[in-house]
Amino acid sequence: MDYDVVVAGVGIAGAFTLYHLSDEVRAVGIDKRERLGYPVECGEIVPSKKEMEILLPELDDYSIFEIPERFAVNRTKRFEFVLPNGKSIDVEFDMLVLDRARMIQTIAEESGKELMLGERFDYRDGVVVGDKRVNGKVIVASDGANSVIRRRMGVGGFEVSPAKQYVMEGFEGDEDTIYMYVGKKICAGGYAWIIPKGNGIANVGVGFRPEFAEKGDTIHKALDRFVKEWPHSSEMLRKARVISKIGAVVPVDRPLDRTVHGNVLFVGDSASMVISHVGAGIPTSMVAGKIAGEVISQHLREGLPLESYDFRWRRVMLSAMESGYYIKRLWDRMAESDERVIRYFKLVSKRDMAAILRSRVPAKVMLAGILMPVLNRIL
DSSP states (O other), X not given: OEEEEEEEOOSHHHHHHHHTSOTTOOEEEEESOSSTTOSOOSOOEEEOHHHHHHHOTXXXXXXXXXXXXXXXXXXXXXEEEEOTTSOEEEEEEXXXXXXXXXXXXXXXXXXTOEEEESOOEEESSSXXXXXXXXXXXXXXXXXXXXXXXXXXXXOOOOOEEEEEEEEEEOOOSOTTEEEEEOOHHHHTTSOEEEEEEETXXXXXXXXXXXXXXXXXXXXXXXXHHHHHTOTTTHHHHXXXXXXXXXXXXXXXXXXXXXOEETTEEEOGGGGTOSBTTTTBOHHHHHHHHHHHHHHHHHHHHHOOOTTHHHHHHHHHHHHHHHHHHHHHHHHHHHXXXXXXXXXXXXGOOHHHHHHHHTTOOOHHHHHHHHHHHHXXXXX
């Protein structure tokens, strides 16, 4: 089977790549799922167009963030960032909560490209499905954080964090607010979340890095404590019941140094394209998929070097990713102790938190990073 483009993995990154390929490009999207986007493996949130203009100021076209109502199940207006002692910082920040699976399925279908669903693939100097080779002049590796193609090619890896999420019915909090929690007892080395989807349904989950946890603790125990025992979250979930559950891994690192290897482009989570301090992967995958589709189309039509993809996505997203990684590294140095986190956050204002959520590093945070060896002895 011969194609111009083989898109291996049809999540957000793969679907947006397919959609932004030119009409004349003969392409196929391959995915192991028979229903694209199922099961849901993330919080399903994306900043509004207004917020993306702040987050990625170098982006030339924000139209992909004019997300149709059919894909948005809720709109939230603020984050409530909750410390281990229950104190919180509220920040205004507009987000859309997506029906992620519907968006992936619809965009992939509306691309007009062929789809091979329910098919597992391998990579042996090309994409293989069963005993058949699926040849492409260009291959898009959009197969997630545990990318088969990346491992087969020996392309460098990156740090990932386990995450576990329940979809719960009966949530009793503010549906205009996304709740983010920190605390070693519930989300060692990461954060926990409650993301309202409307009508009392919420995504409830934790990111958990075992190396930061107490001996014997697990992500499963931590999520159940968060739901049933943690005083700052369990009250909103006391009547809620689990209607589905999922585990996944998410990148929490810098992006790959190179995302073009010969005729293979790495797009989205397979390239660690995330804003790691908040685990934001949907908007970056949307942008990367659009750029990949456009560059590949120009490559096939005009001979544009595929390496242009590396240049273009870095120009518009790398700064936000690097700032997010810097903040994440500072967090790692604080997160060994909840008491230390609480003391540090006495220095953080609402304005500082608003900047941090938008992947900006306030001057005092930068200074704290430099002075942290001293501050850790004082605080």
